[in-house]
Amino acid sequence: MRSPLFYVGDKRKLIVEIKKFFPSNIRTFYEPFVGGGSVFMNTPAMQYVLNDINPHVISLHNLLCGFANQQDLFLAQIKNIVNDYNLSFSFQKNNIPEDLKKAFPKTYFAEFNRKGYNQLKQDYNSSNVKAPLVLYLLLIYGFNRILRFNSKGEFNVPVGNVDFNQHVYDAIIDYFNIVRQRSILWQNLDFRDFFKKNRITKKDFVYLDPPYLITFSEYNKIWNHNLETSLLSTLDELDKKGIPFAISNVTHYKNKTNELFLKWSKNYSSHPIKSNYISYHDNSIKSFNEVLVTNY
Ligand SMILES: C[S@@+](CC[C@H](N)C(=O)[O-])C[C@H]1O[C@@H](n2cnc3c(N)ncnc32)[C@H](O)[C@@H]1O
Structure with a gap:
């Protein structure tokens, strides 16, 4: 199902692949970078806590x-x-x-x-x-x-x-039909406050689709190395508490590599995701590499 926000960089085309790696019974689904919402729309859970730093996105939801x-x-x-x-x-x-x-x-x-x-x-x-x-x-x-x-x-x-x-x-009708049946709490916070505010437990699940350090879009302008470092250490904390998470990211884009994310992901399970972007091999260097990293 497609989000009626038609969000740039949405996960609509990848959702089937990504969902294969999600736990089958989710109590509370936490999504700190919800964007247009294509992932929560397509993920069954008992309840949802959905967040984005962009107040316009949250006001549209x-x-x-x-x-x-x-x-x-x-x-x-x-x-x-x-x-x-x-x-x-x-x-x-x-x-x-x-x-x-x-x-x-x-x-x-x-x-x-x-x-x-x-x-x-x-x-x-x-x-x-x-x-x-x-x-x-x-x-x-x-x-x-x-x-x-x-x-x-x-x-x-x-x-x-x-x-x-x-x-x-x-x-719009798909969205209405989905949200009508669900218990959803919307938040408009920076992800650091999101993790401070919410008491996430082992029975919950956190899916993250942050801006990508090495690609370009409107929301990538507000993302940087420090924020990514802070996010990755927050995920290490979740892992220590036994809270399951899955994070989407792009490790290679044209001639750029997200070394920070690549190095961090070595401690977890990394699943390649076939992306809808045109990818080609240039002397064996892949131009675009999307992954889903899970701690389970
Ligand atoms: C890649 S998009 C998410 C797209 C979403 N998965 C979808 O399917 O539409 C990343 C989102 O993170 C939000 N964002 C950027 N910086 C943030 C921050 N510090 N805290 C919370 N959200 C942030 C952006 O506003 C954007 O909506």
Whole structure:
């Protein structure tokens, strides 16, 4: 199942492989770097404690969880904004003029939505109370569906060549169906505070998908060698207490190697994960190597 946040770097395509290594009975599933949530969505457990340092990510999850029992109301509120800002809505109607489609056969969504999207973005950025529902629509209609803010805290993604379509609807409904049946606690903490705050026990399970030191994405900018060192020593502490964990990471990327992680992982079990990235061999050096490291 796909997260309706369409998160950059999500684990959607790898989840089947990753899950093979998860314990079969999980009491509380802890996920300190939850992102779009594709892993918790696809993992059965008795209860969940889910966290991310990004307050926008958590507010989007809270928004969706809040509407899980009010599907029709959620859609109605979305339609109001779509109508007010004259956005396309290919999930239910075809309101893009044929001549625009002919003039821009590959980019007509972006051409049609640009004006309304920019207005919505401006209204969102200038309002004192930031409505998460508006942010969700900016994400859905935005370029590559990325969540990006400038140093002034303004959402600054340009219009994308996408809209609210059947895939978005299906992902939302799947999410609603999942969270409706589950007991979930959301947190918005740095992972160090997350581990201080939560009393994790041997019966629980911790899955971690932190930013990767050697790859590039928006959230990797807030990750560094010190944070990774601190995370790895926290995992050593969990291991001493007998708490099972699994951590995803990338050990090789192009000509870079994450030596810190590689060295640390030697004390645990490392499972190669077939990634969806194109990987090729260059004089036997693999360009991309994704792993799941477990302490069991
Ligand atoms: C690789 S992404 C997780 C993607 C997720 N597995 C998914 O399927 O969508 C890493 C996440 O860690 C979060 N993050 C970065 N630094 C953090 C920190 N110090 N504490 C907690 N979360 C952090 C980022 O905001 C980002 O959402």
